[in-house]
Amino acid sequence: MEQYQWIEGGICAPQGFSAAGVHCGIRHNHSKLDLGLIKADVRCAGAACYTTNKVYGAPITVDRQHLADGYAQAIVVNSGNANTCAPNGVQLAQDVCKLTAQALGIAAEDVLPASTGVIGQAMELTPFEAGVPAAAAKLAATPAGSHDAATAIMTTDTHPKEAAVELVLDGKPCRIGAIAKGSGMIHPNMATMLLFMTTDAAVSPEVLQQALSGVVPATFNQISVDGDTSTNDTVLLLASGHAGNTPLQPGTPDYDTFVAGLTAIAERLCRELAGDGEGATKLLECIVTGAPDLLTARAVSKSVIHSTLFKAAMFGEDANWGRVLCAIGYTPGDFSIDHVSVRLKSAAGEVFVCENAAYHPYSEEEAAKVLKEPEIQILVDLGAGDATAKAWGCDLTYDYVKINGDYRT
Amino acid sequence: MEQYQWIEGGICAPQGFSAAGVHCGIRHNHSKLDLGLIKADVRCAGAACYTTNKVYGAPITVDRQHLADGYAQAIVVNSGNANTCAPNGVQLAQDVCKLTAQALGIAAEDVLPASTGVIGQAMELTPFEAGVPAAAAKLAATPAGSHDAATAIMTTDTHPKEAAVELVLDGKPCRIGAIAKGSGMIHPNMATMLLFMTTDAAVSPEVLQQALSGVVPATFNQISVDGDTSTNDTVLLLASGHAGNTPLQPGTPDYDTFVAGLTAIAERLCRELAGDGEGATKLLECIVTGAPDLLTARAVSKSVIHSTLFKAAMFGEDANWGRVLCAIGYTPGDFSIDHVSVRLKSAAGEVFVCENAAYHPYSEEEAAKVLKEPEIQILVDLGAGDATAKAWGCDLTYDYVKINGDYRT
Numbered sequence A, B: 001m002e003q004y005q006w007i008e009g010g011i012c013a014p015q016g017f018s019a020a021g022v023h024c025g026i027r028h029n030h031s032k033l034d035l036g037l038i039k040a041d042v043r044c045a046g047a048a049c050y051t052t053n054k055v056y057g058a059p060i061t062v063d064r065q066h067l068a069d070g071y072a073q074a075i076v077v078n079s080g081n082a083n084t085c086a087p088n089g090v091q092l093a094q095d096v097c098k099l100t101a102q103a104l105g106i107a108a109e110d111v112l113p114a115s116t117g118v119i120g121q122a123m124e125l126t127p128f129e130a131g132v133p134a135a136a137a138k139l140a141a142t143p144a145g146s147h148d149a150a151t152a153i154m155t156t157d158t159h160p161k162e163a164a165v166e167l168v169l170d171g172k173p174c175r176i177g178a179i180a181k182g183s184g185m186i187h188p189n190m191a192t193m194l195l196f197m198t199t200d201a202a203v204s205p206e207v208l209q210q211a212l213s214g215v216v217p218a219t220f221n222q223i224s225v226d227g228d229t230s231t232n233d234t235v236l237l238l239a240s241g242h243a244g245n246t247p248l249q250p251g252t253p254d255y256d257t258f259v260a261g262l263t264a265i266a267e268r269l270c271r272e273l274a275g276d277g278e279g280a281t282k283l284l285e286c287i288v289t290g291a292p293d294l295l296t297a298r299a300v301s302k303s304v305i306h307s308t309l310f311k312a313a314m315f316g317e318d319a320n321w322g323r324v325l326c327a328i329g330y331t332p333g334d335f336s337i338d339h340v341s342v343r344l345k346s347a348a349g350e351v352f353v354c355e356n357a358a359y360h361p362y363s364e365e366e367a368a369k370v371l372k373e374p375e376i377q378i379l380v381d382l383g384a385g386d387a388t389a390k391a392w393g394c395d396l397t398y399d400y401v402k403i404n405g406d407y408r409t
Helices: A058-066 A089-104 A126-141 A146-152 A205-218 A253-275 A294-306 A308-315 A321-329 A364-371 A398-405 B058-066 B089-104 B126-141 B146-152 B205-218 B253-275 B294-306 B308-315 B321-329 B364-371 B398-405
Strands: A004-006 A017-022 A035-050 A071-079 A111-116 A161-169 A172-181 A194-199 A234-239 A283-291 A341-346 A349-355 A375-381 A387-394 B004-006 B017-022 B035-050 B071-081 B111-118 B161-169 B172-181 B194-199 B234-239 B283-291 B341-346 B349-355 B375-381 B387-394
Touching: A004 A253, A017 A126, A017 A146, A035 A058, A035 A126, A035 A146, A035 A194, A035 A205, A058 A089, A058 A111, A058 A234, A071 A089, A071 A126, A071 A146, A071 A194, A071 A234, A089 A111, A089 A126, A111 A194, A111 A234, A146 A161, A146 A172, A161 A253, A172 A253, A194 A253, A205 A234, A205 A253, A253 A283, A253 A387, A283 A294, A294 A308, A294 A321, A294 A375, A294 A387, A308 A321, A308 B398, A321 A341, A321 A349, A321 A375, A341 A364, A349 A364, A398 B308, A398 B398, B004 B253, B017 B126, B017 B146, B035 B058, B035 B126, B035 B146, B035 B194, B035 B205, B058 B089, B058 B111, B058 B234, B071 B089, B071 B126, B071 B146, B071 B194, B071 B234, B089 B111, B089 B126, B111 B194, B111 B234, B146 B161, B146 B172, B161 B253, B172 B253, B194 B253, B205 B234, B205 B253, B253 B283, B253 B387, B283 B294, B294 B308, B294 B321, B294 B375, B294 B387, B308 B321, B321 B341, B321 B349, B321 B375, B341 B364, B349 B364
Parallel strands: A071 A111, A194 A234, A283 A375, B071 B111, B194 B234, B283 B375
Antiparallel strands: A004 A161, A017 A035, A035 A071, A035 A234, A161 A172, A172 A194, A283 A387, A341 A349, A341 A375, B004 B161, B017 B035, B035 B071, B035 B234, B161 B172, B172 B194, B283 B387, B341 B349, B341 B375
């Protein structure tokens, strides 16, 4: 039996969390929600991971300040403008926190801001002045607004992304919920990846950060749509403690169960983010086995789903496995490629295309059938150890070029 | 005055070298030359640089063996098949060397093989059995066949690439000539970059290698079409010594003159390779100044021209400088971005788009005019030191996706 089960409710599934999304005018299209709000009924233990880009959004500066004490109570997020390389960005993010604090009746230092959209354009406070109170009112009236919040953070995404699981900790039911967005500039990327998670588990800020920091390298850091690491990537996780379990401690079965739940949500959202990559027609999942060590397994799997040439071949439904070998070969690190095997798999079957780094006889007809499917697995066995890893990407299509050749207009 | 002047003749410009190209049947299109031959009339000092991909072409294994003594006399190269991850690849490359040695009356150990094309398909010796003698006969009859040899190595390239300079060493006229190919899988990349150079300078193998190894990191390693490092990248340089100069020694003005000539040819071919990138409509040249050190300058310039999002924006003629900042920011290394400025320049003018990592007011109309041109310079000043570097790339277009979605058919 799995340690967790999938449930509905998204980011509002755990006890204590409400959410809403409204249109406040940052985006010109009036039918597009552009401001999301997530609120906890108590101060929560908080954990976060941010982009490693040296150019980073002003909200990230403020998040670091506001999470310095380990606690937070609300997240306020807009799409349509990344508030990055923009004049007075930090001041503006702080002002948005103040507006949010006033509207929710909490402290400004307990509000975490986030932004996604175009880089380098000035953002105005005006839309927030009306939008934040409107979002707060909507949240009070209809608290279970996970879907609207998930919709408000979309940029080039084609659909909102939510997930939630229930697990048992210390004999008590406990939930983890999440919403995410990200479609281009994903390597975990102009749009940006944003992920917000909530849980009602009881857990200290330090342990929560440890759990999150353990899950992110194996999941979100293993997605690539275009190789461009965003300036605004942010993962935020808030824990209300309402589940009433004994606070989680590393090394216990309950901690492992919690991490399994976090990982399950993270992997599911990775598949959704990659599959909804800008212009994508196919989700690519590369599963590496037989690697000498974990870092090599992760690097090889990410290298394959990141290869521009291989991504274009997948769009063309061409079993061009030489491009898989090429991408494996330029992965940094010192490992042998002599025993590499490659299989391509989908709902339509599996073809064995490469054995010991050389051609393995297969039917092009069979391969074409496998590659017609919308989800393709690339199974790489390095034959050099026990380590495994997964990475998620998508094909490179005419629509990616179209979307990004003309993003601002 | 420049230390060199541009001349005609390509790889046959230096004294002692002849070349030819023929169709031998590796490629199905009968009008496409697919076998090139370059011959020196004496054994030459030789130098080489190869791909760093752990998966590499069988010809590279043989080149390493045949250049172990520092000398070679001929290069035999085919397009249409990379002889990589192919059964019996090394044996086949050796057999092609034997055929070439017989046809030219030289030692098989003095022949350097090279291949470019699809990875992972078996290559047959049959086409070479008739093709190599035919190329040798053509070379004897019309020795100045640089253009045919340059044409024979093309894959998705749209035009052959040749260059030659004349310089004066030790009071004596000396020449350097080259041919190159490469259009996709360029970081320095399915097709592959191949570059062959000849010179009549007198120089030992060790000094020749030192000169080549100094030039490659600043030139060919600074090109990117798609971020995929080829399995077959090869640069070969042969020196006949016919110029009669005192053999070159590092630290002398003549050595510097020779390196300046090599660099000039390398930069020119870098521009041609990047500008002829698969599907490209624009050449992008990123010039970084004010970097704290050379490696940072190189990494930043390469990061910009490698950004998928920025390349798509250039196709769209969109001055989306936020994507330049994003690519600068995720460049590995520890450097400050606080004083970054960015200018976009072409034959139509220059626009100053970013100052101190933030928006600098400019006219979108003016920017659109600048970006309409086929060659765009991205001028990045890091404001943090004296180091400079250049990198070359191209825009990402619908045609790139088309070419690579269906390369094998």
